[in-house]
Amino acid sequence: MTRSDLVLSSVTKRFGSFTAVDDLDLTVPEGSFFALLGPSGCGKTTTLRMVAGLEEPTSGTVHLGDQDISGLRPYKRPVNTVFQSYALFPHLSIAENVAFGLRRRGVKDVKQQVGEMLELVELEQYAGRRPAQLSGGQQQRVALARALINRPQVLLLDEPLGALDLKLRRQMQIELKRIQTEVGITFVHVTHDQEEAMTMADTIAVMNGGVIEQMGRPLDLYENPATTFVSNFLGQSNLVGGQVLERSSQSVLIDVHGSKLLAPSDRARSAEGDVWVGIRPEKVFLAAAESEFDDGSNLLAGGVVTDVSYVGVSTQYLARMPWGQELMVFEQNTGARDSFRPGDRVDLHWMPAHTFLLDATQAADAGVEKEEDL
Amino acid sequence: MSRLGTRRWLGDRLVMLFAVLVLLYMLVPVGVVILMSFNQPASRQGYTFDAFTLDNWTNICGPYQLCDSVTISIQIGLLATVVATALGALMAFAMVRHRFRGRGTANVAIFLPMASPEIVLGSSLLALFVSAGFAGQLGFWTIFVAHVMFCLSFVVVTVKARLAGLDPRLEQAAMDLYANEWQTFWRVTFPLVFPGILAAALLSFSLSFDDFIITNLVSGQTVTFPMFVWGAAQRGIPPQINVVGTIMFLLALALVVIGELNSRRRLRG
Numbered sequence: 236m237t238r239s240d241l242v243l244s245s246v247t248k249r250f251g252s253f254t255a256v257d258d259l260d261l262t263v264p265e266g267s268f269f270a271l272l273g274p275s276g277c278g279k280t281t282t283l284r285m286v287a288g289l290e291e292p293t294s295g296t297v298h299l300g301d302q303d304i305s306g307l308r309p310y311k312r313p314v315n316t317v318f319q320s321y322a323l324f325p326h327l328s329i330a331e332n333v334a335f336g337l338r339r340r341g342v343k344d345v346k347q348q349v350g351e352m353l354e355l356v357e358l359e360q361y362a363g364r365r366p367a368q369l370s371g372g373q374q375q376r377v378a379l380a381r382a383l384i385n386r387p388q389v390l391l392l393d394e395p396l397g398a399l400d401l402k403l404r405r406q407m408q409i410e411l412k413r414i415q416t417e418v419g420i421t422f423v424h425v426t427h428d429q430e431e432a433m434t435m436a437d438t439i440a441v442m443n444g445g446v447i448e449q450m451g452r453p454l455d456l457y458e459n460p461a462t463t464f465v466s467n468f469l470g471q472s473n474l475v476g477g478q479v480l481e482r483s484s485q486s487v488l489i490d491v492h493g494s495k496l497l498a499p500s501d502r503a504r505s506a507e508g509d510v511w512v513g514i515r516p517e518k519v520f521l522a523a524a525e526s527e528f529d530d531g532s533n534l535l536a537g538g539v540v541t542d543v544s545y546v547g548v549s550t551q552y553l554a555r556m557p558w559g560q561e562l563m564v565f566e567q568n569t570g571a572r573d574s575f576r577p578g579d580r581v582d583l584h585w586m587p588a589h590t591f592l593l594d595a596t597q598a599a600d601a602g603v604e605k606e607e608d609l
Numbered sequence: 610m611s612r613l614g615t616r617r618w619l620g621d622r623l624v625m626l627f628a629v630l631v632l633l634y635m636l637v638p639v640g641v642v643i644l645m646s647f648n649q650p651a652s653r654q655g656y657t658f659d660a661f662t663l664d665n666w667t668n669i670c671g672p673y674q675l676c677d678s679v680t681i682s683i684q685i686g687l688l689a690t691v692v693a694t695a696l697g698a699l700m701a702f703a704m705v706r707h708r709f710r711g712r713g714t715a716n717v718a719i720f721l722p723m724a725s726p727e728i729v730l731g732s733s734l735l736a737l738f739v740s741a742g743f744a745g746q747l748g749f750w751t752i753f754v755a756h757v758m759f760c761l762s763f764v765v766v767t768v769k770a771r772l773a774g775l776d777p778r779l780e781q782a783a784m785d786l787y788a789n790e791w792q793t794f795w796r797v798t799f800p801l802v803f804p805g806i807l808a809a810a811l812l813s814f815s816l817s818f819d820d821f822i823i824t825n826l827v828s829g830q831t832v833t834f835p836m837f838v839w840g841a842a843q844r845g846i847p848p849q850i851n852v853v854g855t856i857m858f859l860l861a862l863a864l865v866v867i868g869e870l871n872s873r874r875r876l877r878g
Contacts, residue, residue, distance in 0.1 A: 289781050309784040322782040326800045335796075336786035381786065 238265045239300035239388050241286065241421060246295030248281050255281040257445035259295070263389070263423055263438075268415050270424045270436035274468070274602070278445040279425045280319075283391050286423065287316045299388055310339070315382035316391040320398065321374045323366035329353070329377055330362040336385040352384045355414065372403045379411075383418060392424045396431065408434050429469045433457070441465050443602065457515075461504055463593050466513050468602035473519070473562045474511040475535075476595065482506045487592060492558045496533040498590035509595035516563035518589040521552060524580035532584040538562070540579045550574050554581055639858055646851035656846075665848045672847040678837035679853055685749065685833065686817040689756035694810045696757070697764025698802075704765070705772040723762045730759065731826035738827060747829025755827050756820065760813040767812060771805025811864065818857075 241263040248256040256278040263269045271279040284290040286297055288309035296305045304312050323332050333352055334345040353359045356376035366374055375395060382390055396404045412435050415422045426432050432439050433453040440450040449461040460466035463474060477491035487498045487506045496512060538554035541561060552564040562583060575581060649662035670676035704715060734755050738747060783793040821835040838850055
């Protein structure tokens, strides 16, 4: 292997009887922008800290290229971290914070490099200040500069945008992506914000309960989730219980509360017996009850609109189905048609190609954002 | 002016008035000490201001044993401060950073000297020294041992508070940025804990310099400054004592001002 991929092999971390990371295998290709996404307590930060050397794995190894770095002290690893709270040294100036890593490695003339790095994060004029005199967004950029100046082989980012307000966060997401493209260093980004992960990362690994649920490009994860957790944690999904009637090499026929629905075989994670039939809310169309369809759409009839929320670009509906479940439908506000009102009787239809099937033994509400997570 | 306006006006002025009164209450004794340092008393028992003079300032060491006692107090104070601060800071690090058996008990035990009445500590120390066979050696070194003992608690508590407020991620960040354990301690941990250590040292010195009760019991023939003042008070206090008091006050004031200026300069960057 000539490339310096970051490879975690069967890494487990236990704290007492609690298993934070469970037999994790992970390869982060060199130069990629990789996101570890999951709810708090899923083990993503622990994974990051094991790469940094701030936690020792209970078992398993961490390799960087050919080198086993599992047993190395943090200061021996060609890896730097941007901490969640930035952890800037309050007693040092911005320039000295940024120069810290270079000085520890015995670099004599740091002035030019520090200047260039502060320029990269657009903070040249703040070199002489103390961290406490900077705003949150500026401190975040100092933390980034302080890590990047060392040209690490891997840069670890632990919820780096968590403390910023929404607008600044969007701005920094674009900024981080630009910097990553510019410097070409492997970024491993830990976040619980699915939108942040999808905007920035080439590859996302969705973690839950110490294991990786699914890994892939943002598009693949969203369009073709492998588990109910992924389908709910990345965006929102309607999951309806059904039984498989027939399967062919192309498609699977499912009975859902008396309606016959089709799903492509290659989007079926489970194609036997009970399954969850999944469809993203924005892929579903609403039609007034008893409209005629013969375009081969999947159709669930007999819904009643129970809630309408207008959110500007779209309108989000809840429709109560005859079996009591409420399904979500997001419609673009194109103005082509009047919106429905609560109490209207509606049918739901969508293209079979957008349907996905999941294992019915998984909880339908896994990964749904709950009040206390917000 | 409306009734509400009047009440508001009065309320604001009253708060101010009380604040000034409280400050006066606190500072009048200091003012009296400074004033009396320029006093030329008419008689030995004179506690009234009789005439202005600079003689006390030009002849501080005039009264027999005064300067000797100040020297002894300063020597003991400095020594006790250095030893108590070093030991106490190490104890604080151990108690904040390490999980060991008996940590909870140690945390409580460290408070005991602070909570016990000094007269009890002093008499038990005396009993300890005598029963250990140091009855003949009571003096400078027994005072020193006693002072280190009661300063320790204060040092541990002060440094512990500072350490507990130190974000452990700062040290992790230093390690992440290629600083080994030694460099991390001297570049990050120590500079950040230093204000706590300095505060503990100043507190120790002032506690040691000031102590009378414990010192009086374990001092043998040695006379510290507080003991000198106590002895002199029986016969009439020489005005030079006020000079020493004023100097100590000015030193303390200078330290506070320097500290304040320093922290402001730091904030401005």
